Every structure is written in structure tokens, then in C-alpha cells.
Amino acid sequence: MGFLKYKGYTGSVEYSEEDNCLFGKVQGMSKHTITYEGQTLDELRQDFEGAVEDYLASCAERGVEPCKPYSGTFNVRVSPEIHSAIAAMAQQAGVTINAFVRQVLAKEAKLAY
Incomplete structure (x- = not known):
């Protein structure tokens, strides 16, 4: 499995043989799920970055602080x-x-x- 990084968020890169596509999920988000997919790595990266941007915009619209993937405490x-x-x-x-x-x-x- 590989990883994508964008604005402090890390996303997985996985392959679905059944759907014949790449997909992933932002790692370390305990309260929210951010997923993305694409047919190529470029499409996957674009959808990943778009999903992060959508999440950040949604938080801004609601006036809430976006969750950070990892709190720094364990x-x-x-x-x-x-x-x-x-x-x-x-x-x-x-x-x-x-x-x-x-x-x-x-x-x-x-x-x-």
C-alpha cells in the first residue's frame, strides 16, 4: 500500500480488483471518514486533494475546527x-x-x- 500527502493529511492508496479502480481513505481520522477514488494515480491524487479541500471548506462553512489526522498523543x-x-x-x-x-x-x- 502506498500513501498520498496533502496539507498535513495522509491518504492510503489501494486497488480494488472487483471495481478495477484505485481508492483510498485519509488515515488517522477518528471522527470523520474522507474517501476518494480514481482510475489512474493522477485521478486518485486529484480526488484525494479535492476530498481534503471539500472537508476543510465544509468545516469553515460550519465554523468548526477541522480534525487533525493525529493528535500527537498516544x-x-x-x-x-x-x-x-x-x-x-x-x-x-x-x-x-x-x-x-x-x-x-x-x-x-x-x-x-
Whole structure:
């Protein structure tokens, strides 16, 4: 599966053998569903961008803040041993556990922190 990106939104790229078309859905939207389709990758990209624009325009018309695909907050359950090790490494680095985990995740995701 591939992905499209537009204005901070990420959409999937999938193929339906039954319908003989490409389709997708904006990822990470818990309260809204934004879908799109096309016969070619260019058509799919245009419909994806149009769907995002329609969503943003609809929110503006209603005076509501558009949902962001990801809130930036998630919970991860780990064993007490891992929690303790992370806390020790964070303390040694002179940062909070949250800052330490953000740094590690950004490095692994190859993103600038």
C-alpha cells in the first residue's frame, strides 16, 4: 500500500480488483471518514486533494475546527522494567521521559526533532 500527502493529511492508496479502480481513505481520522477514488494515480491524487479541500471548506462553512489526522498523543503500555530503564536513560540525558521518548521515536522515524 502506498500513501498520498496533502496539507498535513495522509491518504492510503489501494486497488480494488472487483471495481478495477484505485481508492483510498485519509488515515488517522477518528471522527470523520474522507474517501476518494480514481482510475489512474493522477485521478486518485486529484480526488484525494479535492476530498481534503471539500472537508476543510465544509468545516469553515460550519465554523468548526477541522480534525487533525493525529493528535500527537498516544499511550504505550510497557513492562515495569522497560519503564524503569527509560526513566533512567532520560534522567541520564537530563530530559523528561516524554522528551526522551520523542527524541528516540523521531530518530527512528527519521524525522527532525
